[in-house]
Structure formats: structure tokens, C-alpha cells
Amino acid sequence: MPAILNAHQLGRLIDRTIDHIGDESTAPLHGIRLEADATHLYAVASDRHTLAAARYCHHGLDGRPFACTVPAASLRLLREWAGAQPGSGDVTLTLESTCLRFAAPPATCAS
DSSP: OOEEEEHHHHHHHHHHHGGGOOOTTSGGGSEEEEEEOSSEEEEEEEOSSOEEEEEEEOBOOOSOOEEEEEEHHHHHHHHHHHHHSOTTSEEEEEEETTEEEEEOOOOOOOO
């Protein structure tokens, strides 16, 4: 059930929603909700006063939608990781039980 999009798109989804996450006193709102359907990956965040949503077309979902909230504590590291990937390089998102796994092909060095 993986969804595949490029690293640049993943970074933009985070950038467009991260400023709207709730504080740590409201656990369900303290992160970004990622949801995938047959054609799009959505990112949603809210602090109870504002709501931010963004979406990108993905390729690779096998028809099984998923949803998972990425905790705020993980977002900075995830954004840095996405920024370190080649912008057009594919990032695969796979829901494993209650954990969302992000994977990219290993980088190659030109000699």
C-alpha cells in the first residue's frame, strides 16, 4: 500500500502545513495528518484557529488508502531528510501497522 511522490513534493507538503500544527497540549493536533487516496496525498494541520491543507498527485498507491499523523517532534527531521534527497527522486510512504515509513533509493556518487 505505498504511495510514491518526489522528495520536493513531500517537502512542500510539510512546508505548507507545519506552521498550523497545534501545541503539545492538544495531542491529536500536534502534528501533520497525511492521508492517501487513489490519486492524491493530502497533508492537513490545525491549531484549532487555523486549518492548512495541501495535496499532491502521487503514483504508486495500490488502491488501499491510508492515513497517519506524523508527530510534530518528527517533522523537522523529516523535512531535513526530504530536503537532502534529490528533488525529483521518489520517496515511498508505507503504513506499517501504526507507523508510517518513508524510504528513498540509496544515493549514488558520481566519480
